[in-house]
Amino acid sequence: xxxxxxxSFLCNWCSYEGxxxxxxxxxxxxxxxxxxxxMCSGRVDPExxxxxxxxxxxxxxxxxxxxxxxxxxKGNYKALRRAYLLKKTLxxxxxxxxRVRLDWVAAxxxxxxxxxxxxxxxxxxxxxxxxxx
Amino acid sequence: xAKRITIDPITRLEGHGKIEIFLNDNGxxxxxxxxxxxxxxxxxxxxxxxxxxxxxxxxxxxxVCPTAHHMASGKALDDLFHVTPPSPAKKIRELINSAFxxxxxxxxxxxxxxxxxxxGPQAPAGERNILGVIQKVGLDAGKKVIDIRKRLRxxxxxxGGRVIHPVCNLPGGVSKGVTKEDREEYIQTGKxxxxxxxxxxxxxxxxxxxxxxxxxxxxxDIYKHKTYYMGLVDEDNKVNFYDxxxxxxxxxxxxxxxxxxxxxxxxIEEHVEPWSYMKFPYLKxxxxxxxxxxxxxxxxxxxxxxxxxxxxxxxTPLAQVEYEKMYNILGGKPAHNTLAYHWARLVELLYAAExxxxxxxxxxxLDPDVRNIPTAVPDEGIGVVEAPRGTLxxxxxxxxxxxxxxxxxxxxxVNNAASICMSIEKAAKGLIKEGKVSEGLxxxxxxxxxAYDPCLACATHSLPGHxxxxxxxxxxxxxxxxxxxxx
Amino acid sequence: xxxPKVAFYWNASCGGCEEAVIDLNEDILKVVEAVDIVxxxxxxxxxxxxxxAMGDGExxxxxxxxxxxxxxxxxxxxxxxxxxxxxxxxxSCSHLGGIPGLANFWDRETIFTRVYKTVPSTxxxxxxxxxxxxxxxxxELTLPEFYDTVKTLDQTIxxxxxLPGCAPPPDLIMNAVTAIxxxxxxxxxxxxxPEKSLCDTCPRGEKKPEKLSIKEIKRPYEIIPDPEKCxxxxxxxxxxxVTRSGCGERCINANMPCRGCFGPTKxxxxxxxxxxxxxxxxxxxxxxxxxxxxxxKKLIDQIVDPAGLFYMYSLPSSLLxxxxxx
Ligand code: SF4
Ligand code: SF4
Ligand code: SF4
Ligand code: FES
Numbered sequence: 001x002x003x004x005x006x007x008s009f010l011c012n013w014c015s016y017e018g019x020x021x022x023x024x025x026x027x028x029x030x031x032x033x034x035x036x037x038x039m040c041s042g043r044v045d046p047e048x049x050x051x052x053x054x055x056x057x058x059x060x061x062x063x064x065x066x067x068x069x070x071x072x073x074k075g076n077y078k079a080l081r082r083a084y085l086l087k088k089t090l091x092x093x094x095x096x097x098x099r100v101r102l103d104w105v106a107a108x109x110x111x112x113x114x115x116x117x118x119x120x121x122x123x124x125x126x127x128x129x130x131x132x133x
Numbered sequence: 134x135a136k137r138i139t140i141d142p143i144t145r146l147e148g149h150g151k152i153e154i155f156l157n158d159n160g161x162x163x164x165x166x167x168x169x170x171x172x173x174x175x176x177x178x179x180x181x182x183x184x185x186x187x188x189x190x191x192x193x194x195x196x197v198c199p200t201a202h203h204m205a206s207g208k209a210l211d212d213l214f215h216v217t218p219p220s221p222a223k224k225i226r227e228l229i230n231s232a233f234x235x236x237x238x239x240x241x242x243x244x245x246x247x248x249x250x251x252x253g254p255q256a257p258a259g260e261r262n263i264l265g266v267i268q269k270v271g272l273d274a275g276k277k278v279i280d281i282r283k284r285l286r287x288x289x290x291x292x293g294g295r296v297i298h299p300v301c302n303l304p305g306g307v308s309k310g311v312t313k314e315d316r317e318e319y320i321q322t323g324k325x326x327x328x329x330x331x332x333x334x335x336x337x338x339x340x341x342x343x344x345x346x347x348x349x350x351x352x353x354d355i356y357k358h359k360t361y362y363m364g365l366v367d368e369d370n371k372v373n374f375y376d377x378x379x380x381x382x383x384x385x386x387x388x389x390x391x392x393x394x395x396x397x398x399x400x401i402e403e404h405v406e407p408w409s410y411m412k413f414p415y416l417k418x419x420x421x422x423x424x425x426x427x428x429x430x431x432x433x434x435x436x437x438x439x440x441x442x443x444x445x446x447x448x449t450p451l452a453q454v455e456y457e458k459m460y461n462i463l464g465g466k467p468a469h470n471t472l473a474y475h476w477a478r479l480v481e482l483l484y485a486a487e488x489x490x491x492x493x494x495x496x497x498x499l500d501p502d503v504r505n506i507p508t509a510v511p512d513e514g515i516g517v518v519e520a521p522r523g524t525l526x527x528x529x530x531x532x533x534x535x536x537x538x539x540x541x542x543x544x545x546x547v548n549n550a551a552s553i554c555m556s557i558e559k560a561a562k563g564l565i566k567e568g569k570v571s572e573g574l575x576x577x578x579x580x581x582x583x584a585y586d587p588c589l590a591c592a593t594h595s596l597p598g599h600x601x602x603x604x605x606x607x608x609x610x611x612x613x614x615x616x617x618x619x620x
Numbered sequence: 621x622x623x624p625k626v627a628f629y630w631n632a633s634c635g636g637c638e639e640a641v642i643d644l645n646e647d648i649l650k651v652v653e654a655v656d657i658v659x660x661x662x663x664x665x666x667x668x669x670x671x672x673a674m675g676d677g678e679x680x681x682x683x684x685x686x687x688x689x690x691x692x693x694x695x696x697x698x699x700x701x702x703x704x705x706x707x708x709x710x711x712s713c714s715h716l717g718g719i720p721g722l723a724n725f726w727d728r729e730t731i732f733t734r735v736y737k738t739v740p741s742t743x744x745x746x747x748x749x750x751x752x753x754x755x756x757x758x759x760e761l762t763l764p765e766f767y768d769t770v771k772t773l774d775q776t777i778x779x780x781x782x783l784p785g786c787a788p789p790p791d792l793i794m795n796a797v798t799a800i801x802x803x804x805x806x807x808x809x810x811x812x813x814p815e816k817s818l819c820d821t822c823p824r825g826e827k828k829p830e831k832l833s834i835k836e837i838k839r840p841y842e843i844i845p846d847p848e849k850c851x852x853x854x855x856x857x858x859x860x861x862v863t864r865s866g867c868g869e870r871c872i873n874a875n876m877p878c879r880g881c882f883g884p885t886k887x888x889x890x891x892x893x894x895x896x897x898x899x900x901x902x903x904x905x906x907x908x909x910x911x912x913x914x915x916x917k918k919l920i921d922q923i924v925d926p927a928g929l930f931y932m933y934s935l936p937s938s939l940l941x942x943x944x945x946x
Contacts, residue, residue, distance in 0.1 A: 081916055536924050
């Protein structure tokens with residue numbers, strides 16, 4: 001069976017590093033995670049997230065630096081608000097909130113990255129594909 | 134052999150209302166169907182919306198009478214949030230509504246319905262339009278029509294933000310007060326509107342009432358239906374467009390019911406037919422007996438003539454005189470003559486203009502206290518106003534957050550749905566005999582239909598009254614054997 | 621020289637876009653002088669077969685309002701496309717789906733059930749709903765098919781230009797007509813309205829503080845807004861930042877916030893997503909570091925119907941187009 005695709009937007013400074021660590025440490029995380037490197041989680045526009053879902057992703061993962069650690073100071077606060085409002089909106093449109101997940105992964109947290117990625121993959125498996133018309 | 138006649142206003146494919154007439158073996162009319170082929174579903178998609186947005190959403194039911202929806206919605210929201218608008222706000226709303234009623238009735242009489250009379254029911258169809266009217270009443274008068282409409286609509290724009298789909302109503306009042314400057318303008322517009330309405334009535338008298346042929350048509354049997362009538366009245370049983378109780382009289386003019394908006398469900402029910410997207414309301418106490426008139430049938434009518442029939446008079450002096458005159462000539466109340474809707478419309482035009490002037494002249498209209506902020510938990514609200522085309526019901530339910538959980542709408546024209554079918558059938562029966570379709574049928578059916586000023590925009594989108602018609606007479610295999618067409 | 625032929629047509633619309641044309645008042649005479657109106661069901665008696673009889677591209681321009689909801693609307697606009705040189709989507713419904721597009725939160729069945737079965741005034745013991753074909757004793761009656769999903773005009777046919785607004789204002793209509801007559805049209809696909817956002821032209825915009833921050837969201841009925849201040853400053857959500865200008869700030873003039881009927885500005889694909897993004901950006905910014913995740917969520921939860929609010933006019937034209945039905 002086709003594994004559901006997960007598009008993940010990783011901030012360049014913390015989360016991308018974290019994912020790199022996970023890779024380097026040969027930690028197990030699902031292959032169907034497509035990584036898009038962005039400068040900051042605050043740069044992930046809701047339009048992009050919807051576009052990813054529209055184009056076949058079953059879920060979207062947005063990872064940024066922990067609160068207080070954003071290299072642009074406040075990008076991740078903005079990301080939090082946008083993701084939460086977006087999830088509320090998507091829910092009204094029949095898209096389960098779990099399909100969009102925002103979380104924090106620091107540069108050193110390779111394990112945390114793998115854990116989140118695996119959880120997300122599991123959730124997507126349970127939810128099944130999105131099948132938007 | 135059974136035949137079928139299709140009157141397809143604006144052709145079948147464009148689908149904005151369709152009439153099917155079936156003949157029996159003798160070639161006489163067996164039954165007529167008036168079908169509405171479109172639905173938009175506001176009752177459903179309003180669920181989940183913030184209640185206060187309803188006043189901005191529901192006007193899109195109809196771009197011809199958005200102000201009526203905006204008013205009904207505003208009142209339903211007051212009720213829902215348990216808040217009473219301050220007196221100046223109520224007056225501002227009624228001012229806007231009066232301006233709207235006056236401009237809409239003007240549009241109908243001069244552009245749409247009136248040409249039948251002013252130019253003449255037998256006149257070539259090509260002349261029965263606003264240009265023909267201008268020829269008959271003079272160019273100056275034509276300019277007057279355009280000018281007064283523009284100024285009346287300007288009042289709505291000023292207060293409501295936009296004239297097509299105003300936005301000023303909120304639970305507890307309006308978003309904007311009246312400035313001194315604007316008020317001066319409104320007073321002038323009110324004065325001119327009164328003059329204009331008198332001019333319109335005078336034209337009606339000279340052109341229609343002094344012509345025996347026209348009067349005979351108005352009082353003739355083809356355009357008569359003995360039904361119940363419904364409309365809003367004030368505490369003195371005078372016509373009111375914005376507020377009051379709903380009164381229903383029986384075909385003899387006796388009060389049948391008088392109820393508050395909140396009680397409407399005890400009195401009205403709607404019947405569904407599989408062949409139309411439009412529903413058919415009737416009086417619940419009597420029940421749905423089919424498309425028939427008389428005291429035993431629950432069919433009732435709304436809009437100008439119905440409003441005058443349910444009331445004991447008009448609340449303004451000049452309109453009252455015209456009201457009395459009308460019933461004197463028609464031989465008492467209630468009047469059942471469908472074509473008298475046009476006349477009643479002009480009496481109402483005068484009332485709306487007088488009321489507009491009264492309100493504009495009222496000092497209180499300048500009071501900036503135009504909003505009360507609701508404090509109670511919202512739950513359920515019902516708002517009723519008189520739209521130009523009849524009694525309009527908005528009914529909303531919400532959760533504690535004021536998010537809509539249920540909506541019911543009974544839109545003005547829909548109240549007349551059954552009687553429109555009946556009027557069409559009756560006109561057809563009078564004019565189709567033994568398979569022969571009289572040449573006059575098109576005009577006559579159209580006039581029956583037009584008298585109601587059916588705002589199908591509310592259910593479809595046809596601008597009222599202007600319906601190019603085509604009748605195809607078909608044999609039972611649907612082959613066209615004759616086509617009559619009004620260009 | 622023969623006058624250019626022009627057609628007007630309507631689909632799932634309210635008639636307001638037609639009124640907008642009538643509201644040109646005296647200007648309508650100029651239009652009538654300059655063009656030859658060959659099809660306008662609301663006002664003139666020309667029929668579908670008259671259109672069919674025309675040559676391809678014979679109509680210079682067709683102005684089409686209303687969203688697409690039934691099969692017969694779809695057929696008609698396809699015919700007009702074939703016969704017209706230019707197609708202009710006229711008004712929010714045609715451009716974006718408009719208010720009737722909110723029906724995309726549901727489908728045919730849920731709408732029929734509510735309207736014909738469960739509303740409190742309907743007495744319908746046999747559960748009758750309208751049918752495409754009904755056999756009455758006298759014969760068969762038909763109704764057009766009602767689609768599950770409301771579509772915009774450009775999801776149905778190729779569209780050359782858009783005239784935005786619910787309804788489009790008279791000056792933009794006249795500008796468009798003039799541009800067409802003079803052949804001074806922008807590139808295909810353009811919206812015939814200014815490029816700026818509503819905030820750029822809004823009189824309240826100038827007084828807007830450099831850095832906006834919303835501490836508490838207010839619904840329009842909860843406060844009496846200062847007619848001088850930006851709505852956002854007062855906590856009332858206004859879609860001005862993501863809405864194209866050109867309407868004349870009509871709602872703002874009535875002291876009411878914008879709901880986005882003009883659609884998005886040029887770069888934006890999804891007006892709702894952009895709108896929620898813009899609003900989310902300024903919620904509680906002032907104290908963002910101090911707010912816990914819970915605080916933030918509580919603030920955002922004050923927006924009770926984000927999908928309905930941010931997509932009020934544009935759901936059918938959004939990336940998702942409609943609600944995903946379970
Ligand atoms: S855009 Fe607005 S005015 Fe035009 S048809 Fe749609 S709802 Fe009516
Ligand atoms: S947000 Fe609204 S009120 Fe504020 S400047 Fe923009 S359009 Fe004007
Ligand atoms: S303010 Fe916004 S909603 Fe109002 S007319 Fe202008 S664009 Fe449309
Ligand atoms: S840089 Fe990592 S979230 Fe902003």
